[in-house]
Amino acid sequence: MLLLDIGNTNVKYFDGHRVWRERVEAFQLPDAPFYYICVNPRVEEKLAASAYGQDLKAWFDFPTRYSGLGVDRIAACYTVEEGVVVDAGSAITVDLMRGGVHRGGFIMPGLSSAKESFANISSKLICDPHREVDLTQLPQNTADALIYATINPIVLMIEEVRGDLPLIFTGGDAKRLLPFFKDARFRENLVFEGMQKAIKEKRNAC
Amino acid sequence: MLLLDIGNTNVKYFDGHRVWRERVEAFQLPDAPFYYICVNPRVEEKLAASAYGQDLKAWFDFPTRYSGLGVDRIAACYTVEEGVVVDAGSAITVDLMRGGVHRGGFIMPGLSSAKESFANISSKLICDPHREVDLTQLPQNTADALIYATINPIVLMIEEVRGDLPLIFTGGDAKRLLPFFKDARFRENLVFEGMQKAIKEKRNAC
Numbered sequence: 001m002l003l004l005d006i007g008n009t010n011v012k013y014f015d016g017h018r019v020w021r022e023r024v025e026a027f028q029l030p031d032a033p034f035y036y037i038c039v040n041p042r043v044e045e046k047l048a049a050s051a052y053g054q055d056l057k058a059w060f061d062f063p064t065r066y067s068g069l070g071v072d073r074i075a076a077c078y079t080v081e082e083g084v085v086v087d088a089g090s091a092i093t094v095d096l097m098r099g100g101v102h103r104g105g106f107i108m109p110g111l112s113s114a115k116e117s118f119a120n121i122s123s124k125l126i127c128d129p130h131r132e133v134d135l136t137q138l139p140q141n142t143a144d145a146l147i148y149a150t151i152n153p154i155v156l157m158i159e160e161v162r163g164d165l166p167l168i169f170t171g172g173d174a175k176r177l178l179p180f181f182k183d184a185r186f187r188e189n190l191v192f193e194g195m196q197k198a199i200k201e202k203r204n205a206c
Numbered sequence: 207m208l209l210l211d212i213g214n215t216n217v218k219y220f221d222g223h224r225v226w227r228e229r230v231e232a233f234q235l236p237d238a239p240f241y242y243i244c245v246n247p248r249v250e251e252k253l254a255a256s257a258y259g260q261d262l263k264a265w266f267d268f269p270t271r272y273s274g275l276g277v278d279r280i281a282a283c284y285t286v287e288e289g290v291v292v293d294a295g296s297a298i299t300v301d302l303m304r305g306g307v308h309r310g311g312f313i314m315p316g317l318s319s320a321k322e323s324f325a326n327i328s329s330k331l332i333c334d335p336h337r338e339v340d341l342t343q344l345p346q347n348t349a350d351a352l353i354y355a356t357i358n359p360i361v362l363m364i365e366e367v368r369g370d371l372p373l374i375f376t377g378g379d380a381k382r383l384l385p386f387f388k389d390a391r392f393r394e395n396l397v398f399e400g401m402q403k404a405i406k407e408k409r410n411a412c
Contacts, residue, residue, distance in 0.1 A: 008328045041329060067347045091327045096344055104344030106351040107331065108359070109323035117315035117323050121297045122214045123247060125313065138302055138310030138367065141273045145312040153314070153359030156366065160358075161344065 001199070004036035004053075005191050006043050007072060009090040010172070014192040029053070035199060037071045037191075059198040064102035076170060077102055078194030083166035085190070086158060088173035096161055108157065111173045114150040135180065155180045207405070210242035210259075211397045212249050213278060215296040216378070220398040235259070241405060243277045243397070265404040270308035282376060283308055284400030289372035291396070292364060294379035302367055314363065317379045320356040341386065361386045 005012040010021045024040060033052045038044055047053050057071045060078060076087045077095050085095045088110060095105035109117070111129040118125035127146035135152050139145035154177060158167070167181055170190035178184050187193070211218040218227045230246060239258045244250055253259050263277045266284060279301055282293045286303045293299045294316060301311035315323070317335040324331035333352035341358050345351035360383060364373070373387055376396035384390050393399070 039328070039330075065346050091324075091331070104346050106345050106355040106358075107324070107348070108355045109320065109327065113323040113327060114315065116326070117319040118297075118313070120322070121315065121319060122245070124245075125297070139312050140271050140310050142313070149312040149314045149363070152312075152366075153363055156362040157355070157359055160362065 002030060002032065002034040003192050003195050004030075004034055004038075005072065005075070005195070006036060006038035006040050006047075007089060008040050011043075012191075014189065019189060019192070035195060037075055037195060039070045039072050056195055056198050059202050060194075061198075061201065062102065066102060066104055069102070069105075072191060073105065074102075075191045075194035075198070078197055079190070080168060083168050084158065084162045086167065086169045086171070086174070086177070087191070088169060088171040088177055092154060092171075092173070094158055094161060096165070098165075106157070108154060111150060111176060118146055129176065151177070151180060208236060208238065208240040209398050209401050210236075210240055210244075211278065211281070211401070212242060212244035212246050212253075213295060214246050217249075218397075220395065225395060225398070241401060243281055243401060245276045245278050262401055262404050265408050266400075267404075267407065268308065272308060272310055275308070275311075278397060279311065280308075281397045281400035281404070284403055285396070286374060289374050290364065290368045292373065292375045292377070292380070292383070293397070294375060294377040294383055298360060298377075298379070300364055300367060302371070304371075312363070314360060317356060317382060324352055335382065357383070357386060 001016055003014040009024060011024055011027045012019060012021045027043060029050045030052060035054045035056055037056050038047055060074050062074045073093050073095055077085050077097050080097045081100045083097055087093045090110045092108040092110050096103040115127045115129055118127045125146060127150055129150060131143060131147040133147045133151050139148045167184040169178055169184055169186050174186055178186055207222055209220040215230060216227045217230055217233045218225060230249060233249060235256045236258060241260045241262055243262050244253055266280050268280045279299050283291050283301050283303050287306045289303055291301045296316045298314040298316050302309040321333045321335055324333045331352060333356055335356060337349060337353040339353045339357050345354045373390040375384055375390055375392050380392055384392055
């Protein structure tokens with residue numbers, strides 16, 4: 001069973017054992033059956049023409065008041081009963097789950113977006129997203145100021161929502177953010193686990 | 207006395223009475239004496255060729271441990287003894303002044319940068335920076351989620367630094383941010399006031 005998680009930057013594949021990714025520009029339709037979720041409007045057309053692809057979007061039984069919640073966020077939350085789910089990719093999505101119900105969430109620009117934003121404002125504002133940063137001290141130079149202003153807003157926004165709930169990270173930039181939180185958990189395949197759960201439920205219902 | 211505050215997006219003019227601005231791309235050297243500060247590397251060359259322009263950069267007596275502090279931030283802080291100074295333009299700079307001494311600060315992407323970042327991530331992420339937003343509720347749709355994630359990080363970052371200190375806003379987006387803070391003050395000409403103070407000190411010293 002091949003699963004595809006198609007985002008704005010990358011396509012992630014999971015064959016039940018191994019995960020791999022490619023740039024979305026290089027995406028080719030698989031020539032064998034596959035299940036997918038897709039948030040990328042440019043790829044959706046391509047997928048509609050596929051004889052093998054099964055869109056999982058309608059398979060998630062996911063009550064929420066949030067209108068227009070991306071299917072990637074639904075999948076990431078789908079195996080979480082209680083907690084704050086952070087998917088840190090080209091965007092950073094943050095979603096609150098309580099009692100198995102989605103209670104709202106938000107989207108921030110991802111780490112590479114922040115770097116780009118600074119570069120677009122001025123050629124002097126070169127932010128290294130991997131630079132070490134001490135969030136307990138006000139910055140005393142430009143390089144520190146930029147990384148501080150990249151990481152700290154994300155930390156403050158997540159801590160504000162979190163309260164006493166478990167914190168679960170996934171996505172390509174998760175490991176960069178993890179050290180700034182106490183008791184946060186990294187679940188690399190969180191989205192695929194959600195997709196697997198939806199498929200299993202569908203099979204059981206048939 | 208004509209003062210020019212040359213930023214990354216706009217040039218602001220002050221003739222002692224009136225303030226006006228133009229896009230930096232349209233900037234022409236004035237053909238009469240003027241004082242200026244400039245953080246835009248592309249304009250600096252042009253200014254170097256001017257017979258009339260006096261750069262104020264070296265005129266500020268501004269002790270700080272912060273290396274590479276932009277002269278616009280110095281000017282904005284120059285008349286502030288105690289407080290957090292926020293200049294909300296294409297970048298949002300935040301600087302802490304205590305006992306007349308600069309204690310550090312940081313730079314965030316401005317409101318229009320956040321809008322651009324979202325649009326670059328996905329055509330579905332259209333953020334209206336003027337949309338009303340309730341920061342006490344987790345968003346329940348994409349439009350609310352984007353404006354929440356634009357405004358709240360700025361609010362949290364500034365509140366964290368502020369403590370009990372006065373909060374002083376300037377810059378083109380100041381009025382958009384002001385309602386989210388208690389007892390914040392708007393000083394439209396804060397940068398020009400700093401420039402005027404530096405000129406006065408120089409004259410008194412001569």
